[in-house]
Amino acid sequence: MEWTVVLLLLPLLGPPCRAQVAPPTVSISLDEEPEERWKPLLKVFDVAYLNKAAAAIIDSTVPKWVHHLIVPIVNSLEKYIPPPYAGEIRGLASHFGGNLTDIVILNFAYEVSAFCTSIITQDKSGNIYHGRNLDYPHPVLRNMTLNVIFMKNGKMAYQGTTFAGYVGLWTGQSPKKITISGDQRGTEHWWNWWKNVASALLVHASPVSWLVRETLEEAEDFQDAVIRLSKTPLITGVYYIVGGVRPGEGVIITRDRKGPVDIWPLDPMYDGWFRVETNFDHWLPPPPSDHRRQVANDALKSIGQKRINSYSLYQVLTLSPVCNRGTIYSTVMSAKSAEKYMTVVWPKGCRYTNNTDSLLTVQGAQTFH
Known part of the structure; x- marks a missing residue:
């Protein structure tokens, strides 16, 4: 209810912005065979x-x-792609009536050009809030975005936001445990990136979203999450942004393919x-x-630790150019309050007319907490 009120009032609070919409939600049962898990997509998407x-x-x-x-990867899928992803990809091809090669390529194509902004914060009471914008050069993804609830033994195991036909996650949370987002590191040219993917598959390195x-x-x-995200071999560099449930449990992990380059934790005792993290x-x-980085930093400093919460963090995500024409969706989450997981899709991207007005909107958003 609180989020509904905030979304309705946003047009009144600041400069003109394209309307946000909530993506559809699909439940995926991990108790099902991998080939059958994604069949519920057929009820939501054409x-x-x-x-x-x-x-x-x-x-x-x-x-x-x-x-x-x-x-050759498709012909020997299980040799190159580990379970359950090989089975899930086969199932997607079957459900969509598409070519298996195209589904494999599509899943790796999503690993390219994920330009993003992720923010991890801690309020004065030690609560951790995690926000992210995901930017892609493919506007059509706005119509393919969905929230996924992964169920196990009849209960939510974890949830996230992704795209129809994609088995990985760039954004998600495990209730009462962790939140994670991933940002592409740097701007590698796609031709070099694809060569790296091809060679990495041969040594079973993980795509960043699968991890x-x-x-x-x-x-x-x-x-445990920080260790896994730091040490598992990857096909390319990435930033992993991780939040927990206890004070101080927030970190940005800068990765190369082999391991961590830098680990940058929250440091509330010294104003951190x-x-x-952008890219x-x-x-x-x-x-x-x-x-993007400077605008987000300035806005967060203006809000202050005493006034940070899910709603004010969301307002920071809507500022230009943190939110921009390439932004597909924005998510705010907190593992401690998992029921407040919220994603909105920007059908036309974000187009604010005045940064100063947007900053004032952020400062005034606290009245809705």
Whole structure:
């Protein structure tokens, strides 16, 4: 109810913004065989549309030579792709009536160009709040975004936000345990990235989004999650942003393929009550044209630790250029209060007209807490 009120009042609080919408929610049973798990998508999405959208994403993202490279992987799927993902990908191809090669390619295509902003914060009472914007160069993904609740033994095991046809997660939480988001590290050219993916599959390195999902499902607590996300070999560099349920349980992990480059935890005792990560190493300046980090930092300082909460954090995520024309969705979550997990989709992206007015909106948002 509180979030409904906030969303209704947002147009009155600040400069004009394209309307936000809630994505559909689908329950996936982990007790089902992997090939059958994603069948509930058929009740929510039009199959013909999804196939058309997937083809557009593949054509605009994946070089033609990759199609030939993927063929041996598809022919021996279980050899290259671990369970349960091989079975889930086979099931998606069956449910959508599509080509198995295309579904495999689509899942790796989503690993490219995930330009994002993630923020982890702690209030004065020690509560951890985690927000993220996910930006992609594929506007069609706005119509493919969904919340997924992964069920096990009749109970929620974990949940997240993803895209139809994609078995990985860039955003998610395990109730009463952890929240995780992933941001692409740097701006590697796609042709180099695909070469790295091809070679990494041969040594069974994990796609970054699969590791998020595995950690949400298997990690016992915050510390366990940080270890898993730090040490597991990956196909490419990434930033993992992790939140827990206890004071101080917040960290940004800067990864290369082999392991951690840097671990940047919350440090509330010395005014480090928030951390902001975009797509560049936090100890280096971002490109002159990218102001997301500075705007988010300034807004959080303006709010202050006493007034940070889920709603004010959401307002920071809506600021330009933190939220921009490429933003697909925004999520705010807190593992301690898992019922408040919220994602909104931006059908046309974010288009604010005045940053100063937006900052004033953030400062005034506390009245709705």
